[in-house]
Amino acid sequence: MDLEPGADARADPESRPSIWRSPLRGPWLTSALGLVLLSGLPVVFLTGLFSNAAYNPWLNGNVALQGRSRSPLDFYLFTWPAHPSWLYAVNEGIHVSLGLALIPAIIVKLWSVTPRLASPPPLSSPARALERLSLLFLVSGILFELVTGVLFEEYWVPYHFDFTSAHYYGAWVFFGALVAHTVVKFSTMRSALRTRGSLARVLRTDLEHTLPEPPEDLARAQSLVPAAPSRPTMSRRALLGVTAAGSALLGVQGIAQSVGGPIRALAFLLPRGSKPGTGPNDFPVNGSYAALGLPADTIAHWKLRVLSNDGQRLELTRAELQRRFELHTYSLPLACREGWSTTQRWTGVRLADLAAAVGLHESVAVFLDALDGGTATLAANQVAADESLLALNVNGVPISLDHGYPARVIVPGEIAINCLKWVSSMTFAPVDDA
Numbered sequence: 247m248d249l250e251p252g253a254d255a256r257a258d259p260e261s262r263p264s265i266w267r268s269p270l271r272g273p274w275l276t277s278a279l280g281l282v283l284l285s286g287l288p289v290v291f292l293t294g295l296f297s298n299a300a301y302n303p304w305l306n307g308n309v310a311l312q313g314r315s316r317s318p319l320d321f322y323l324f325t326w327p328a329h330p331s332w333l334y335a336v337n338e339g340i341h342v343s344l345g346l347a348l349i350p351a352i353i354v355k356l357w358s359v360t361p362r363l364a365s366p367p368p369l370s371s372p373a374r375a376l377e378r379l380s381l382l383f384l385v386s387g388i389l390f391e392l393v394t395g396v397l398f399e400e401y402w403v404p405y406h407f408d409f410t411s412a413h414y415y416g417a418w419v420f421f422g423a424l425v426a427h428t429v430v431k432f433s434t435m436r437s438a439l440r441t442r443g444s445l446a447r448v449l450r451t452d453l454e455h456t457l458p459e460p461p462e463d464l465a466r467a468q469s470l471v472p473a474a475p476s477r478p479t480m481s482r483r484a485l486l487g488v489t490a491a492g493s494a495l496l497g498v499q500g501i502a503q504s505v506g507g508p509i510r511a512l513a514f515l516l517p518r519g520s521k522p523g524t525g526p527n528d529f530p531v532n533g534s535y536a537a538l539g540l541p542a543d544t545i546a547h548w549k550l551r552v553l554s555n556d557g558q559r560l561e562l563t564r565a566e567l568q569r570r571f572e573l574h575t576y577s578l579p580l581a582c583r584e585g586w587s588t589t590q591r592w593t594g595v596r597l598a599d600l601a602a603a604v605g606l607h608e609s610v611a612v613f614l615d616a617l618d619g620g621t622a623t624l625a626a627n628q629v630a631a632d633e634s635l636l637a638l639n640v641n642g643v644p645i646s647l648d649h650g651y652p653a654r655v656i657v658p659g660e661i662a663i664n665c666l667k668w669v670s671s672m673t674f675a676p677v678d679d680a
Contacts, residue, residue, distance in 0.1 A: 266361040269475035272459030273438035279355040293341035300661040305623040313408025328631035331658035335581035342585030343500025350492035380427040387420030503586040526641030535647035554604035555675035571595040594635035617668035
């Protein structure tokens with residue numbers, strides 16, 4: 247069995263807390279975990295920005311769906327595409343699944359740097375001060391994003407702020423700190439990764455030959471290598487293996503809730519929909535009709551108002567919608583912010599046909615209102631997409647009350663919150679008026 251490099255190296259005794267004695271801690275372990283996070287966290291950040299872009303926040307009122315107002319951070323180079331139909335489901339699936347998978351690496355990374363985090367801040371130079379400041383925002387930022395994100399996925403929000411808004415701004419704070427910290431520490435990380443040779447060599451080292459890393463050449467910072475290390479109770483390869491196994495477990499759970507179907511049962515954190523029924527309306531739902539508290543005769547008197555910006559107006563019952571317009575059927579995913587998605591066969595009237603019914607034929611956006619007070623604006627490319635429907639039926643039967651009866655909007659590639667249920671009015675307007 248190969249011995250790890252630096253086997254006979256020991257740090258000189260120095261003044262430090264004696265509780266930090268694990269022989270596994272050191273610059274190599276911290277840097278190896280940092281490299282993993284540096285590979286994954288930017289992807290989580292970018293998919294989070296794409297998730298925000300799926301709201302089309304630049305359109306009238308959509309940013310309010312996130313509980314906030316427009317800010318300089320809301321810069322968009324494109325309108326969210328309507329194709330492919332699985333675009334948002336895949337994006338949010340990657341965001342949630344990868345975010346969950348990185349949790350074990352984040353926890354072990356924080357454990358590995360605990361001695362330095364717990365030591366007095368060395369502010370001997372501007373670089374040291376920047377590093378310490380970036381650490382403050384880095385650690386608090388990642389913990390905030392993880393805790394609130396997991397709680398939101400579990401539909402438990404004990405905090406008194408809007409999750410989407412806080413998660414969005416928190417991501418910018420965290421990523422800014424990550425960039426600053428990477429700039430300061432990248433050369434250190436690269437040097438540390440070279441101290442133990444290849445990863446394969448570390449993974450070949452068993453518990454018997456697991457020894458502390460070489461001492462660090464630091465002037466005032468707390469060393470990660472203990473001065474008086476205890477005997478190892480596990481090898482580095484065991485620690486990395488457990489971390490990887492935890493990441494795989496959480497990653498599979500995220501993928502299972504995103505993909506759905508038979509593997510949805512593997513999504514052990516999924517709070518609802520892990521065991522759907524066999525009926526055509528037995529698929530996951532956020533928010534029930536009963537919870538709205540609407541008058542009992544609301545549905546009986548429902549009519550859809552279809553309006554144009556120049557005053558044309560139609561009022562149509564559900565039966566009139568089915569008689570007057572050609573119905574179309576498409577298999578489309580319904581994808582939620584929490585990371586789960588479900589694909590069903592939706593039947594309804596094309597949004598473009600409804601726009602044409604009030605005299606508007608191209609480049610029109612639509613302002614949606616729902617019985618529960620919900621609102622959303624869809625962009626012109628979404629209205630024009632053939633698969634964009636005012637859905638009346640699902641899987642061959644009328645949609646249930648909980649799924650939006652009498653009518654709901656289904657848009658390919660779009661976030662579910664913009665696919666309003668219980669639609670009561672639709673106002674079409676040229677793009678310039680959106």
